[in-house]
Amino acid sequence: VDTTQLLKGVLDLAVLAVVADEDGYGYDVLRRLRVAGLEDVGDASVYGTLRRLYAGGALTSYVVPSDEGPHRKYYGVTPHGRAVLEQQVKDWSAFAATVDALVAGSPRAPEEDR
Amino acid sequence: VTADVVPPQVVRFVRDVRAALDDLAPEEVDELTDGLAADLADATGADGLDALGDPRRYADELRAAAGLPACAPRRAPSGGNSLAVIAALDRRALDAGRGWLARQQWWPAVRDFLVDVRPAWWVLRGWAFWQLVRPSRDAMGHVLPTSAASCAVMAVFVVTSVQLGRRSVRVRPCRGLPRGRTDGGDRRPRTLGGRQPDADLDGDALAAIPCS
Numbered sequence: 001v002d003t004t005q006l007l008k009g010v011l012d013l014a015v016l017a018v019v020a021d022e023d024g025y026g027y028d029v030l031r032r033l034r035v036a037g038l039e040d041v042g043d044a045s046v047y048g049t050l051r052r053l054y055a056g057g058a059l060t061s062y063v064v065p066s067d068e069g070p071h072r073k074y075y076g077v078t079p080h081g082r083a084v085l086e087q088q089v090k091d092w093s094a095f096a097a098t099v100d101a102l103v104a105g106s107p108r109a110p111e112e113d114r
Numbered sequence: 115v116t117a118d119v120v121p122p123q124v125v126r127f128v129r130d131v132r133a134a135l136d137d138l139a140p141e142e143v144d145e146l147t148d149g150l151a152a153d154l155a156d157a158t159g160a161d162g163l164d165a166l167g168d169p170r171r172y173a174d175e176l177r178a179a180a181g182l183p184a185c186a187p188r189r190a191p192s193g194g195n196s197l198a199v200i201a202a203l204d205r206r207a208l209d210a211g212r213g214w215l216a217r218q219q220w221w222p223a224v225r226d227f228l229v230d231v232r233p234a235w236w237v238l239r240g241w242a243f244w245q246l247v248r249p250s251r252d253a254m255g256h257v258l259p260t261s262a263a264s265c266a267v268m269a270v271f272v273v274t275s276v277q278l279g280r281r282s283v284r285v286r287p288c289r290g291l292p293r294g295r296t297d298g299g300d301r302r303p304r305t306l307g308g309r310q311p312d313a314d315l316d317g318d319a320l321a322a323i324p325c326s
Contacts, residue, residue: 026153048179073149
C-alpha cells in the first residue's frame with residue numbers, strides 16, 4: 001500500500017483532528033501529527049492544508065507576536081470546522097470498516113481461492 | 115521549541131518560496147507564507163538546516179496542498195514578441211507597486227473593482243492609442259472617428275488592445291483562484307471549481323483544477 005497516497009486522502013481529517021484537540025501553529029501541528037505516527041507527512045503539505053481549511057472556513061487563525069523572533073500564526077477550529085470534522089470522521093470510519101471487512105473476508109489473494 | 119532568531123538560511127528560503135509563488139496575487143502569497151519563517155525556524159531548530167530542501171519544490175507542495183493549481187513555468191519575454199515584452203513590462207511596473215498596495219486597507223476592494231472593469235480599460239486603452247495616431251483631418255476634440263476609414267482604424271486599435279489584455283490574463287493562468295473575502299471577518303466556505311474544499315477528502319482533485 002502506498003502510504004503517501006493514503007496520507008493525502010486523510011490529511012484534512014488528520015489536521016482538523018489535531019487542531020480541534022488544541023489550537024496550534026504550523027510547526028506545532030506538524031510535530032503533533034508526526035508524534036501521533038504520521039512520520040512521513042510533509043511540512044509544506046500540512047501548512048498548505050491549514051491555509052486551505054482556513055480559506056474554506058473550517059479554521060480560524062490569529063497571530064501571536066514574538067519579541068525576538070517572527071510571529072506565529074495559530075489556527076483553531078470554527079463551528080463549521082467541527083461539523084466538517086464530524087462528517088469526515090463518519091466517512092473515514094465507514095470507509096475503514098468497509099476495507100477491514102473486505103480484508104478480513106479474504107485472507108488469501110483471490111487467485112489462490114480458485 | 116522556540117525560534118528566537120531566524121537563521122539567514124531560513125530567511126533566504128522563505129524569500130525563494132515566495133518568489134516561486136509570484137504568479138499568485140500578492141495577498142495569496144502573504145496568506146500562504148504568513149508565519150512560515152517561524153515554522154521553518156522551529157523545523158530547522160529541531161532537524162537542522164537540511165530540513166529546508168528545494169524552495170521551488172516546497173512552493174509546489176504548499177500550493178498543491180492549499181488547493182491552488184500548479185503553475186506552468188513562466189515564459190521569458192522573447193525579443194521577437196512585442197506582446198510578451200509589453201506584458202512583461204506591464205508586470206514589472208505592477209510588481210513595483212504591489213508591495214505598497216498590498217499593505218493598504220482599501221486595496222482589496224479597489225482591486226476587485228478594477229479586475230471586474232478590466233475589459234472596459236482594454237477598450238479605453240485602444241481608443242487612447244487611436245487618439246494618438248488618428249489622421250489630423252479628424253478635428254481635435256472629436257471623441258469618436260468621423261469617417262469610415264478612421265472608424266476601421268480605431269476598431270483595429272480597440273480589438274488589438276482587448277486581445278492584448280486577454281492574452282496578458284492568459285499569461286498568468288494561476289492568478290487568484292480562491293479570491294479572499296475582503297472583509298476579513300466571518301469566512302464562509304468557498305467553492306473551488308464548484309466543489310466544497312473542506313468536504314473533499316481528495317487533495318489531488320483540488321490541485322488538478324485546470325488553470326483558466
